[in-house]
């Protein structure tokens with residue numbers, strides 16, 4: 001059976017939710033899958049022992065999460081030769097404005113420049129606004145950015161608006177795992 005390791009970093013929890021979704025999706029398709037937080041990796045975890053790795057990392061203030069950057073830099077050689085994909089989580093990935101997709105790609109180019117890892121497969125996942133988890137300043141800043149970019153949710157969404165396209169994420173994971181961790185292998 002093919003083994004899949006999903007590693008994530010997160011600040012407000014959306015990347016964890018995405019990583020857990022990816023792991024559950026892989027398990028539903030009869031793969032062995034494990035999910036772990038990059039910030040606090042168990043000692044017994046050996047990424048090289050897995051058939052495929054999927055890293056999920058959010059963008060905050062123009063950069064991917066520090067723990068993800070450190071992990072990738074430390075493991076760039078492994079990631080480059082091993083089947084490994086990146087799920088980059090950001091609000092630019094929502095793609096409402098011209099230039100948003102380019103900006104989302106630039107975050108990944110910057111990550112590649114910083115770490116030396118050029119991922120063979122990248123999915124740009126739209127993140128979430130989680131106002132209840134922000135302090136006063138962040139809430140003010142994110143409400144302003146959201147209003148400028150026209151990012152609003154359905155009435156009743158309240159303090160949390162999720163933009164993640166789960167179907168697009170599943171399609172990406174299916175394609176990547178089909179190539180590198182086929183069911184029944």
Ligand SMILES: Cc1cc2nc3c(=O)[nH]c(=O)nc-3n(C[C@H](O)[C@H](O)[C@H](O)COP(=O)(O)O)c2cc1C
Pocket residue numbers: 009010011012013014015016058059060061062063089090091092093126127128129130134138142
């Ligand atoms: C303080 C802050 C800064 C952010 N900066 C960016 C940014 O520079 N570019 C972007 O596209 N999204 C940005 N976002 C949106 C996050 O990528 C999005 O909320 C994501 O879902 C966060 O993932 P997490 O919940 O796993 O931390 C920012 C969000 C916050 C709260």
